[in-house]
Amino acid sequence: MELRLLHYFVTLAEELHFGRAAHRLCISQPPLSVAIKQLEGQLQAQLFERSSKGVRLTAAGAHLLTKARQLLALSHQAAQETRDVAQGTRGHLRLGFVGSSLYRGLPQALELMQQSHPQVRVDMLEANSAEQIQGLQQMRLDVALVHSIQPPEGIASQLIVEEPFVVCLPEQHALCGASSIDLAELRHDRLILFSNLVSPTYHQRIYEMCLAHGFAPEVRHEVRHWLSVISLVSLGQGVALVPAALERVGLPRLAFRPLRGEHPHSEMLAMWRSAPDNPLVQALLVHMHQAARQLDSE
Template sequence: MELRLLHYFATLAEELHFGRAAQRLCISQPPLSVAIKQLEQELQAQLFERSSKGVRLTAAGEHLLGKARQLLALSHQAAQETRDVAQGTRGHLRLGFVGSSLYRGLPQALAQLQLSHPQVRVDMLEANSAEQILGLQQMRLDVALVHSIQPPEGISSQLIVEEPFVVCLPDHHPLCDGESIDLAELRDDRLILFSNLVSPTYHQRIYEMCLAHGFAPEVRHEVRHWLSVISLVSLGQGVALVPAALERVGLPRLVFRPLLGEHPRSEMLAMWRSAPANPLVQTLLAHLQQAAQMLDI
């Protein structure tokens, strides 16, 4: 059955008058009569009884009216939801993220997204940068929040956060007494570092920072998450160079100090498929940038 015919039928069923129904439909009366006859022939059922006293529904027409209203409502809903998805006001967003993003405005951005787009569902997956890039390429993720990494072909990127590395120390470390630290002062300390397999960019960046200050760091532990890095520092297992945002974690027995001089910075980027792109990606990016500004990152 054509939705057009059901629309004509429902309008006539409400008006029970061909002239008024045609006027509501903005058509003349003959096409309406033809449409109703076409629908009756298709269903092999008489839908209206016509007499000099007017028009009334048959039992078959009464039954069809309820079904027609349901189908027309579903059609309208489907059309509206499709428009909403295309415009980015409704839909489903699959978000990959690295752990440090939880301290770089992601929770605040998601809260604002929920307020501005209550019909949007967000599914989250914590994974390292390489795993997220693969998720984008395999269309299992719509957007990825990753550490500094070169996007492959077909993947767009946008810088969300850029901030300095700071020194993370256990609170009993002698260097806690100073207001800032020269990186060379860590030459005799054991370094807790991101695994080269998980984040080769960060691993190499921190290693090269140490080499630039005249020493190759003694790496005590290599871990998969920044929270694991600072947790081991709080247990006295070594020191670490971490993004400044991790000062917000609030773990006990930790002291953070800025580095003296100019150094490479820690970056978080958003990445997404250039095509087809989920319209909600740009909405989330706007909220992420606003959240980073509010946190003064």
């Protein structure tokens, strides 16, 4: 059944007068009569009784009226929701994230997103950077928050956070009394490092920082999550070089100290498929930058 025919039918059912119904529809009466006959032919049912006293619905027509109103309402809703999705005010966003993003403004950005886009659902998946890139390529994710990594072809990227590495120490460590630490002072410490399999870029960056200061680090543990790194430090298993954002975790028995001198920074990037354009991705990026600025100002 054509929605046009149902619309004509509902209008006539409400007016029960061909002239008034045609006037509401901004058409002449003959096309309306033809449309109703066409609908009755498709349904093989008489919908109206016509007499000198006027027009009234048959039992079949009364039944169709309820269903037709539902179908037209659903059609209107589908059209409106489609326009909303196209305009970025409604929809479903699949977000991948690394654990450190929880301390780099992600919760605040999601709160801002909820306020500005209350009809958007955000589903979240924690995964390492490589897994997220694969999720983007396989269209299982719409946007990914990853550690510093080179985006593959077809994937766009934008820097969200850039911050220094700091030294994470167990609270009983001898260097806790220092206001800042030279990296070479850690040459005799066992290092807890982010896994090379999970984030080779980070692993290599920290390793090269140590080599640049004259020593190859003794790696005690390699783990998959930054929270695991600082948890092991708090248990006295070693020391670590971590993004400054992890100071916000609030884990006990830890001390954080800045590094002296110039060093590479820790980066978090947002990545998404270059095409087709997704307005919800762009909205989240705006809120991520806003949240990051708020954290910097605190």
